[in-house]
Amino acid sequence: MCGIIGYTGPLGAKKILLNGLACLEYRGYDSAGIALYMEDDSIQVIKKTGKVKALKEYCDQTVHKVSHCGIGHTRWATHGGVTDENAHPHRVGHVTLIHNGIIENYHELTEQFHLEGTLVSQTDSEVAAGVLNQLYQGDPLAAIRELLSFLNGSFSFCIMFDDQPGNIYAVRNVSPLVAATTNSGTLVASDLTALIPYTKDYFVVPEEKIVKLSPYKISVYDLDDNFTRISPEIMTINWDTDAAMKNGYPHFMLKEIHEQPEALKKTILPRISQGLPDFSDDGIPDRIFTDCSRIHIVACGTAMYAGMVARALMEPVLRIPVSVTIASEFRYENPLVDEHTLVIVISQSGETIDTLAALRLAKEYGSKTLSIVNVKGSTIARESDYVLYTHAGPEIAVASTKAYSVQLAALYLISCRMSLVRGKYSKEQSQAFLADMLEAIPAIETMLEQKDFIKTTSSHLMDQSDAFFIGRGLDYAFSLEGALKLKEISYIHAEAQAAGELKHGTIALIADDVPVIAIATQQHVLSKLISNIREVKARGAFVILLTKEMAAIDENLADIIIRIPNIDDRFTVFPIAVVLQLIAYYTSVAKDLDVDQPRNLAKSVTVE
Ligand code: AGP
Numbered sequence: 243m244c245g246i247i248g249y250t251g252p253l254g255a256k257k258i259l260l261n262g263l264a265c266l267e268y269r270g271y272d273s274a275g276i277a278l279y280m281e282d283d284s285i286q287v288i289k290k291t292g293k294v295k296a297l298k299e300y301c302d303q304t305v306h307k308v309s310h311c312g313i314g315h316t317r318w319a320t321h322g323g324v325t326d327e328n329a330h331p332h333r334v335g336h337v338t339l340i341h342n343g344i345i346e347n348y349h350e351l352t353e354q355f356h357l358e359g360t361l362v363s364q365t366d367s368e369v370a371a372g373v374l375n376q377l378y379q380g381d382p383l384a385a386i387r388e389l390l391s392f393l394n395g396s397f398s399f400c401i402m403f404d405d406q407p408g409n410i411y412a413v414r415n416v417s418p419l420v421a422a423t424t425n426s427g428t429l430v431a432s433d434l435t436a437l438i439p440y441t442k443d444y445f446v447v448p449e450e451k452i453v454k455l456s457p458y459k460i461s462v463y464d465l466d467d468n469f470t471r472i473s474p475e476i477m478t479i480n481w482d483t484d485a486a487m488k489n490g491y492p493h494f495m496l497k498e499i500h501e502q503p504e505a506l507k508k509t510i511l512p513r514i515s516q517g518l519p520d521f522s523d524d525g526i527p528d529r530i531f532t533d534c535s536r537i538h539i540v541a542c543g544t545a546m547y548a549g550m551v552a553r554a555l556m557e558p559v560l561r562i563p564v565s566v567t568i569a570s571e572f573r574y575e576n577p578l579v580d581e582h583t584l585v586i587v588i589s590q591s592g593e594t595i596d597t598l599a600a601l602r603l604a605k606e607y608g609s610k611t612l613s614i615v616n617v618k619g620s621t622i623a624r625e626s627d628y629v630l631y632t633h634a635g636p637e638i639a640v641a642s643t644k645a646y647s648v649q650l651a652a653l654y655l656i657s658c659r660m661s662l663v664r665g666k667y668s669k670e671q672s673q674a675f676l677a678d679m680l681e682a683i684p685a686i687e688t689m690l691e692q693k694d695f696i697k698t699t700s701s702h703l704m705d706q707s708d709a710f711f712i713g714r715g716l717d718y719a720f721s722l723e724g725a726l727k728l729k730e731i732s733y734i735h736a737e738a739q740a741a742g743e744l745k746h747g748t749i750a751l752i753a754d755d756v757p758v759i760a761i762a763t764q765q766h767v768l769s770k771l772i773s774n775i776r777e778v779k780a781r782g783a784f785v786i787l788l789t790k791e792m793a794a795i796d797e798n799l800a801d802i803i804i805r806i807p808n809i810d811d812r813f814t815v816f817p818i819a820v821v822l823q824l825i826a827y828y829t830s831v832a833k834d835l836d837v838d839q840p841r842n843l844a845k846s847v848t849v850e
Contacts, residue, residue: 250310250427251311268435270844282307343415347392382401387452408456413453417593421445437479446621451472485635493837519659531584537560540585552657585610588649589615591617592622610628616632681807693824702786704732710725710738717762732833757784788821790814
């Protein structure tokens, strides 16, 4: 979703803003712009639909004077089409502003402040700028505080006032913002990727506080009568600049697929003590695992599909109900959770608005909340009762890959610890579980070595309009993510089906050459799945079969057979995920699509 960057300091602002926007591109956007406070005290706004690269070329041709202060924005359209006018920054009177989020009452505000006919865009953001301009009487803090009293919705703003040279004001409610003081100026941004070229120390802008950036210092003000100064908690980024670069790979997605063995080691190994899962360093007490009578997992997209795998793994062992709900449904459905429910919230970004709302609702219902989050200090991490951080490093490609694997690893660790402390696994069984789980890491490496073979699947998929993924039990849960991966980056309609369900409708869509990706790693249902494959094959399907090396399968059963190492059935998701990711990746590449930034999608979905 929208990206925000602000800089003030001794260096040239134009370059820093444009580099920052390039770092934020992965969030997803359709237009970009910057506003520069020039040395003659004027503010110059340059904004265009299209890519940051085009904005940069245009700025290089048109902006020749130096500026040391400015704000920049990538817009993911919500209110109003993709036009230059709707791009940010918006400039109204004394105010120049950029915004991420949605102002829900912008219609009412347009009427209340008589803005009809004065606005040049169709955005809710320009309405906020118009209101702020009317409220501004020379005191930025007072005007911003008053603006907040009128706004409904989620937002983060960066604001420059004509008569406040060198100063940027920032404020947020729900939508993310981080800020940092460095030796070469101060910065504010939607996320850390734009800050890491300059510093490792940062703070999360506290909600409903006003942040003032001056060239060498940042002040944070409470909204009380005196605008009391507060000190935010300084945090340190635990990854380096290289982590957010392609490092020789053609796409971030391919790089991130390859990073999975390392990400898994970083997530799993520090949580094993004497061969057993151990969350003492995470501060997660066993009582949340023993005191609950049910588990409810809430998340969106890939994170939710990781939850589906966990459900299939946990419920048969724990013998308590484990539900998985899409966060955007959970938040409006009066969910069946209470103080006896452990609500596990999963989010790579820690900022997904629906997941955050679901977390808040679960807390209102009295549930204990445990989040699995990749971004340190993100809102979901901060608001959960307990957090289990995954250590994937920054995930830049819109399509989740390594985040999925480490979310699974975290869920598997939780499952093992819970089984142990609830007496479902003995110490020896728990140790064996973890030892078997670690075998998934070399299995992933084996599949990465086979990427050229896996690539051959793309020539059969690239010209198709539909594809079907089938599996049973855990394999069905894996197939859900496989279908999402393929559709989001290759634009092929892909559907996952529990294989036994095919005959109840979907098999009507199977005809000559329709691709069916069958996942068959669960021994206890292997023969059933083989029958389902024969059924689709008999109707002309092109079958790509993913199975174990040892599986006794007729080589003519499928058109392509990809075999994974013989690891325990419970952990096959890890190498299978890599195969599914590579199939989607190479199909997207074969279609010459924008792998890392697929159309219409945003990395961090911070609006409803
Ligand atoms: C999938 O590849 C997407 N990136 C998307 O489904 C994602 O998993 C979802 O939007 C949730 O994001 P989160 O983990 O940051 O909350």
